[in-house]
Amino acid sequence: MSSTTATRPGRYQRPNPREGFISWITTTDHKRIGLMYFWTVLVFFFFGGVQSALIRTQLAQAEQSVLTEEIYNQVFTMHGITMVFLVVMPFAAAFFNYLIPLMIGARDVAFPRLNAFSYWVFLFAGIFLYSSFLLGGAPNGSWVGYAPLSTDAVSNMGFYAIGINALGISSLAASINFIVTILNMRAPGMTFMRMPVFIWMALVTSFLLLFAVPIISTALFMLMFDGVYGGQFFEPATGGDPILYQHLFWLFGHPEVYIMILPTMGIISETLPVFSRKPLFGYAAVVFAGAAIGFIGFGVWAHHMFTSAMGPVARSAFALATMFIAVPTGIKIFNWVFTMWGGKLRFTTSMLFSIGFVSMFTIGGLSGVTHAIVPHNAQQHDTYYVVAHFHYVLFGGALFGLIAGVYFWFPKVTGRLMNETLGKWHFWTWLLGFNLTFGPMHMSGLLGQPRRTAVLPAELGPTVELYNLLSGVGLIILFGSALVFLYNLLASTKKGELAGEDPWDARTLEWLTTSPPKAHNWDKIPTVTHRDEFWHRKYAEDEAGRPVAVPAGAAEDVGDPRGDNAEALDEHIHMPDASYWPFVMVLGLVPLMYGLNFASAPLIAIGLLWAIIGMYGWIIEPLAEGDDDDPLDAPNPSATTGAVTY
């Protein structure tokens, strides 16, 4: 590390602060970027939660008008946008950033500055979206943004079209980064079928993003051109077809569902084996099921549109494909159950959330299968039954699993354990509050309560009213539960019990290094000889196949990556230098976004120029020593250590 700050005459230096505000602005360290994603997500999660509280207050009784209809529409739209694009997706990105290099035995991602760029775009696009509240009102045309409502100025959807497109840039850059990292930077010996399932799911998710983001991007550009610049894509008066928007949106939107759930499936596939003290049941089946979901996920989008004009042939085809995609998902559920079957279960908080995921996600999956049945679907369309379904898969599914991951990897990140007593309070109140909030929606939906409607109609009767009141009570419990979680998180960071290096008796590579890991992750890159490498370094098997602890240091295969000669090795490790440019370049995006939204040519010009200047700063700043741009053209000392020096 010391070498990266060595003076090279005649060239300006890259910043390399270790602490303070500037060190976070300029960081290219995947672990720090992961943490920034995480804390930003918590802030947006709070906003999304406040919006849900407003929604439930409005619907607590029939015919209430706590909020005006205009405000209600803004609130439910921003709730959806926030939870999908600013919470669940970047929450997964936080895990990807922190864990991918550690789990594959790399020192950083393939493009560290691009990684920082992804984060800053995400942050500023999120701020841009929220600034709409101050600039004439937030988008109010729902998170799907159906045209032609969304091309009308009354819906404020310009912020939506441009903000989500910017988030797409962030996702696209991140997906390229993770794909290259996973394909190209695995430790020696880590073949594809030795990769942890979490890495597999990260890879599939990244490919889904890679191919789904450009499609939503076209749809959003069309919205923007129609709404702000007089385009005619979705204008029925001149022959434009609003159904086209639905197709483009859901061609992204359905893969997006898997983009949100696959990272969680990866997390669960890591936690369940650890807390069952068994290898994952049917590793290959889980991996191939994940990949199959990735492929089939692109062929089911129109089940969101069964009530739109499509014709019976398309409906039948998409109904079949939708039922078909339940198969690989079912395979995974069974694999997780069989992983626990006969295992030595330890009910830590992380394990409880993992089991919570499997059971809640199964409920959501089952109600999902009912949507595949076309006549049934037509009955439920735009009712609260759909709201119940997707909250069971996204909240009961994705969020439960992500929280399981937080409890599981918290000791890796901080070196301390989260408080288990508070954790169990968190889990049980979370489970209760969740089911109380979203369970009754199944019933109120089947009884006819419409989605996205500012006033609960009194003619639906007292039963539906009671269900809505129960949802409100559930939400209050969820808020209390979230406070417990937040307190636990903050308190444990400061004074949680010290975790040691392997608190869970874990299986995968990231636990092989120190907790928290050093900036360069490994003094020596480990060589991988098994799936569940770390486990195999700790345990051999006796004749009956039971694990037997290997005495420390007796593992025959490889040296300790934290090695005794760490000091000697240290000077050959080149890490990416920090850089101002990703941040500077993204600042140009701010005037660009506002310029596009308000059709202001000067702002667009300033933004573009700024971004281009930022890009040139990025290109010409000196790279870290030892890379192929080094003027000395010295033989590269880092070649044997696999260093990252971009």
Add this chain to the structure above:
Amino acid sequence: MAAGAHETSLGIDHRKLGMWTFLGSEFLFFGAFLATFLLYVQTTAGGPGVEIFDIPFTSISSFVLLMSSLTMVLAHNAHTQGDLRRMRMWILATAGQGAVFLGGQVFEFNVFVREGLTFGTSPFATSFYVLTGFHGAHVFIGILLLLTLYTFSLTGKVKPNQPLKTEMIGLYWHFVDIVWVVLFTVVYLIPELTVLD
């Protein structure tokens, strides 16, 4: 990237793999706009339709753009041999041909607007301008990249032993070219032949 090709798991340089990945994504971007155009190819709302295209004119500018792929290959070839002087010549030729194509597109757009095909005339007009306009923006970015490469090869930022940098821009340039081959065929030639029959 110090990690040269021999140290990566797949044996491909990170940057090259990243560029291929990015281009994979770009194909869907253009694919979705092209599908939209095909949906609207006859939705002219009483305004001009495909008969407005000047096939001979666009054929010439398309030919120029295709030839720029040849000069791009020659530039990369010169760079692999460490001959920066020849590389710069071919890079300039490539950028110049790109500029000719872009000029042709600006001229063509002007003619179309004068003939009554404005951006908001019809779904046909909007989808045509957005599709070909985004392609033009890609050509423009490609020209910027080529000129940057040219400049940096003079300042020493791009060295004779780094043909990868030319190759990367070449990959992008060929991609933009291939997209135009598809667009010219599907947007200009096929509708012109079928609709006017």
